[in-house]
Amino acid sequence: MEKSLYLLTPSQFIAYQSLGMEKQQQFLYEFGKQSHDPLIAMIFFIFGFHYFYLGETGKQILYMFTLAGFSIWWWIDLFGLKKKVQKQNELLADRILGRLK
Numbered sequence: 001m002e003k004s005l006y007l008l009t010p011s012q013f014i015a016y017q018s019l020g021m022e023k024q025q026q027f028l029y030e031f032g033k034q035s036h037d038p039l040i041a042m043i044f045f046i047f048g049f050h051y052f053y054l055g056e057t058g059k060q061i062l063y064m065f066t067l068a069g070f071s072i073w074w075w076i077d078l079f080g081l082k083k084k085v086q087k088q089n090e091l092l093a094d095r096i097l098g099r100l101k
Helices: 003-007 010-017 021-034 038-047 057-065 072-100
Strands: none
Touching: 003 021, 003 072, 010 021, 010 072, 021 072, 038 072
């Protein structure tokens, strides 16, 4: 099974399976290209550039100028980054699946 399929919720996986073979391949290509890996996000987090990786440039600049939100933001991200990445991937999958139906 394709690695990116493990990032889908059960309902998204069912919607994926209902697509035709060609649309499944298109979904895998687009989702694989645009989705974010939680492990890579954590690596970027260690160096303080995780919002750039997630495509949130404005938030990253604010994060840097406030020194990680006076360290409060850093603690929030430490424990919530994985969930944030999963949520972004879910929204991305919903958007692609909605377009391909």
